[in-house]
Amino acid sequence: MVIRIAVLGSSKFIERLMQFEQELPSIRMDYYIYNTPMEAKDIVPTIKPCDAVFFSGSLPYIYAKEVREKLPIPSHYLRQDETAITTTLLTISYSTSIPVQKISIDLIEPQSVQNVLEDIGQIEHYPYMMKIDPTFDLHDVVSFHSNLQDSGESSLAVTSIHAVYQKMKENNLSVMRMIDPKNSILNCLEETKSMALLAKSQSAKIAVGYIQLTNHTAITSDLLKKISSSIQASFVKTEDNLYMLYSTQGDVQHVLKNNTLEKWFELASSPLKVAFGFGKTVVEATQNAKDALDYVTENTAYLINDHKELLGPFPTNQKQVQLKTNDPKLAQLAKETTLSPANVSKIIQFSRSRKSTEFTAQDLEYYLQVSRRTSERILKKLLDHGYARIIGEEMTYQQGRPRAIYELNFPTYL
Known part of the structure; x- marks a missing residue:
């Protein structure tokens, strides 16, 4: 191919x-x-x-x-790696008599030059180096090389930027390009x-979808035709006015990435529920789509991929929740607290999304979109097994009990 x-x-x-x-x-x-x-x-x-x-x-x-x-x-x-640095310095050594300390270089990672010179035992002399990044100004880079040559401190400029090479040539200064092997x-x-x-x-792998009107009425043939054509899918009607779609992962990802879902929702006579499943087999993809359907609310879509990751709700939000736990530490946490892998994943995402390590039950409630009782129950399980701790209280109102301030006590950067 x-x-x-x-x-x-x-x-x-x-x-x-x-x-x-x-x-x-x-x-x-x-x-x-x-x-x-x-x-x-x-x-x-x-x-x-x-x-x-x-x-x-x-x-x-x-x-x-x-x-x-x-x-x-x-x-x-x-990537501009140490092979490019070595090739460039070797070329200069063979074609000129210019010592390394009389060279000026602009490059992404100056440390690479130091590593190469140290590897060959050259630790006494280094070239003049300028680190470049997306904020660099072309004039500044040219001035860096030009000033060194004008003062006699440098005899040759090595540049990673074609526009700098051209400008140096126009100014009749000694310059060469960094060599990409x-x-x-x-x-x-x-x-x-x-x-x-x-x-x-990956794009050609099969994907299975489920689509249903929330009022459980039949979807019109015109709407089904428009949906199936936009996703290049075939469909069959199942029980309870639920329709199953067969497509490819690439077409589904295109639908989720663009505004295609919103067009479906606009065309429907009542709110739609959409779910997709990816899998290594048709059976697995179908089961994942069925599981994803349990999470769907009006005019939203969810996807469970072949890694058992729940993505959604589309099109407004695209959180990723792990529905299985492979990491031994998280598996132990889930086992001890009896929290589901999905809830453990959501708590980790909650922690990563915050600027502070401190939070209240209300913060967790808002993030998870659950009741206060549910968030407090989750926190109690974490507290009972040492995966969270109370570090203080806050009283932002005049009456009632103060709210506890919590902090997670397990790694969330896995």
Whole structure:
């Protein structure tokens, strides 16, 4: 299978890649050239249909983060690792007589240079280094190199940014690009291909859905036709006016990611209940969809995937709740407190969502969307087994009993 990859890079990077693209016969590449890494965010929306997107470095990858995360396909980038540093320094050593302390370098991670020099026993002298990040100013980077050469402290600039290279050349200053080893580029493109193949495989897996009007009346054939066509699904009617959909995981994820669900709700004569299930088999996907249906309320949708993770409610919220516990510590907590894996997962998410480690029963009640009695019962179970403790009280009103302030006493960053 030939995988189509959109490659974003500078003109020189793409020119070099084209010299050995024939060594990747199973990959077809479409090239998109930028002048500065910042332009990547504007290029991504113009990319034609492909299987994955490859960025020539971490800077364009970071700049394009917002639009990149909206893509329905995977994206990857070429990391500037110690192999690139070593190759560049070795090239300078063989082609010039410039000592390392007379070199200026701009790069993402200056520590990489220090690591390489220490590995070869060079610990007395280091180049001048400037750390670059998404907030860098092109003029500042050029000035960094130019000032060092003008003062005689540096004899050669090594840059990771094509626009800096061009500006230095225009100013008749000594400059070279950081060298990305051919093997690193080939390996990274192969990694991108593997990501695309995995995404295709996952997307093609079967998904089962259930759809039902909350008033238990029959869904019109016109609505069923519109729903099934938007998700490329076939459907069958089951008992109690419940309809089962057969689709693929990729189509379901597209529906959940876009505003398709809201269109379904607008077309329905009364509130809809929608549930989806993924699984390694049709039987497992069907059972997961049935289980997800228990969580659904009016005009919402839930999904249980093949990892037994409950996602939803869509389209307004997309929390992820673990419905099974694999971690031994959390399994022990669930066993001792008799709390369900779902509740344990929700408590962990509650903890991660807060800016403070302190909370009240009311805070937990609001987050879990349960009654005060339920939240207090959960807290009592945690307290009884040492997984939570009372650390104080608060009295924000004039009458009544003060409210206890709690703190969790188990790891929540698993």
